[in-house]
Amino acid sequence: MSQPTNLTNSSSRSTFFLLAALCLAWILPGLIGHQPWKPDEAYSFGLIYHILQSGDWIVPTLGGEPFMEKPPLYYITAALFGKIFSFALPLHDATRLTTGFFMALALLFTGLAGRELWGKSHGRLTVLILIGCLGLLIRGHEMITDTALLAGFAMAIYGLALSRRRFALAGIWLGTGTGIGFMSKGLIAPGIIGLTALLLPLVFRHWRNRDYMRYLAIAFLASLPWLTIWPILLYLRSPELFREWFWINNLGRFLGFAKLGPSSDHMHYFKILPWFAWPALPIALWTLWQGRRTIFRQPEAQLTLTTFLVMMGVFSMASDARELYALPMLLPLSLLAAPGVNTLRRGAASALNWFSIMTFGFIAGVFWFYWFAMISGHPANQAERLLRLQPGYIPTIEPLHFAIALMATLAWLFIAFWARSLPRNPRAVLNSATGITLVWVIMMTLALPWLDAGKSYRSMITSMQQALPARHACISSSKLGEPQRAMLEYYAGILTKRTETHQGIRCDLLLVQGSANNPDAPPGPEWTEIWEGNRPGDRSERYWLFQRHPS
Structure with missing residues (x-):
């Protein structure tokens, strides 16, 4: 009688091809076949669209105005995907393939890290646990920079895991992953990865050796181009925009003095992880409990647990919190859960x-x-x-x-x-x-x-276009959000002059965004409403287009 196939048996080709097919089945659906969705996809595509239209990748621009929230790695990569695949796909679908690319990298390097830490039999288990996490399902298919950040973290964690065996190559992966994370969302990735890499030798004796210091030096050199080229080019273009990106959107957003993003609940991630990280979290806790007498002396557990605790601490300290920001925590949790699978009761x-x-x-x-x-x-x-x-x-x-x-x-x-x-x-x-x-x-x-x-905003914007006068000078806007401005440019080629940033602007049309429960009255006696609309089925947002009476 033949032995049953073991999923964790690295010699089993059938399980390898099954895992590869499963990863493709998980990654590919949702990347094509739909318009950019509100909110994150819509404004992300607006930034990508600007690069495709202008060729300017140094200053991220949304709706005709600089948008300095994040570095442009994801947007540049998506623009390249758009150029390559737009012959066969709508432009927004072609650019969304970038998410599939970065998610494939994230799964690959997470699996390599699991194999490096726990042995060949656990790399596949790590990937299965990760793609089974509820919190990754929707976010891992959206046109957002966080997928590139996730790939950078996965690469950096693999570099940390590999440092015990091949410190030179590991340093390259650590530095490259840190750089990808930096060019995806700014200082958060270098901060977390750097703090983790420094804490390991400070807290645990195993990580204190000469090779480890050389490894960190190689990682620093590998990360240097990622950390310097774009910021220098941005500063040379505009010191004011550099300050807005570095000081306001990085430090200001994290520390809270910039008043950007949702207000923070410092317990937010403790509340969402039980469902967001299912099933990785309970299996990881079982790994710690089952090996509580010896596991904290194992360098594998020291690495994964330190990485998770640093992420949890840094994200919880931040002045704003979203479930989206918890994505990187799924990586160390999945790695920590892998050895606990075979010991589950x-x-x-x-x-x-x-x-x-x-x-x-x-x-x-x-x-x-x-x-x-x-x-x-x-x-x-x-x-x-x-x-x-x-x-x-x-x-x-x-x-x-x-x-x-x-x-x-x-x-x-x-x-x-x-x-x-x-x-x-x-x-x-x-x-x-x-x-x-x-x-x-x-x-x-x-x-x-x-x-x-x-x-999708497509039908709403088409309806508004049909109401536009045949001749008009410009369109100003009030309270119009970033996703809506991006989609107006994509679908209709309209760049509005925002009243919030263009003081004293006198356009003959005014587009106002508001709430269906509190409809906006005409902004003055000289204005007449010529169109009102919303997305089909949207009961919260409402839009009004007003025309100024001729003088």
Whole structure:
């Protein structure tokens, strides 16, 4: 009788190809087939669009104005993807492939780090745990710079893990990952990675050696081009914009004196991690508990735990907090969870396995049910309810979407039965990853046209364009957000003159953003409303276009 296939057996080619296929099935859906969505995708695409239109990659520009919140690595890379793939895809889809590129790097280097820390059998488990994390699912497919930041952190952590064996190569990876993180979101990545690299030899004896110091020197040299070229070019272009980026959007945003971003709840990440980092967090806690007598003397655990605690401390100290910012914490948690999988108690592994199969299977079934209801009109009450939520959606069968969703469902059923030959504990992690991937594939195929109908600004801007007078000088705007300004430029080629930054501007048209519950009156007796609109199904935002009476 043949031995059952072991998921953690590195000689098993079938499991390697299964993992590669699963990663592709997780990464690819959602990258194409929909418009830029509010809020983060829309304004990110506006910055990318400016690079494509102007060729200027030094000063990030949104809606005709400098936007110095983040360095431009993601935007530059996305512009290159746009140039390469726009012959076959809409421009916004071509640029969104950048997210898939950076997420592939993040998964690759996280798997390499898991293999380096715990042995060849655990790299795959680390990747399965990571793609199974609930918090990564949506954010890991959006057109946002945080995916590049995640890739930089994964590369840097791999460099730290490799330093015990090949310090020169490890230094290159650490420095490059730090540089990618810096060029993605500024000082936060060098700060966290640098603090982690310095704390390890200060706190733990194992990391104190001559090679480690040479390793840090190599890492510094490798990071230097990333840390200096763009900031120098920005400063030479405009010292004022450099100050706005460095002082206001880095230090000011973190310390709070710039009054940017949402106000911070310093317990925010403690509150969200139980669901955001599921299932990595509970398995990581089990790893610590199960090896509590010896694990803190292991350099592998010292690295992953120190990295996580530094991230948690730095993010919690920041003056603003969003669940988006917690993405990097999933990396050390997944790495710390990997060795705990094989030691899970029988009941815990079985609970995770059945929870994954039943929960994600049920959610997938619900998606299929509601898709059938919309297409067929039965049950009528459910179909009508969904169409009321998205009045801009016209039910149609997309043959390709249907085929992909059906194949994914059949593949999930096959893997669920095939996995019964695997040991119980790895099987639970596999079913968790495949279950969440199935839900995502169905959401980004069957439900994608319905979602896109309500999240896109395209129909609203087209409606506004039709109301524009044949002749007008310029359009000013009031309270108009960054996503809306970006989409106005993309869909209509309109750059508004914001009243917040253009004092005394006299345009003959005025676009106002407000709330549907508190409609804006005309800004003065000389203005007449000529258009009112909103995104289909959006009950909060409302827009008004006013025309000035001729003098």
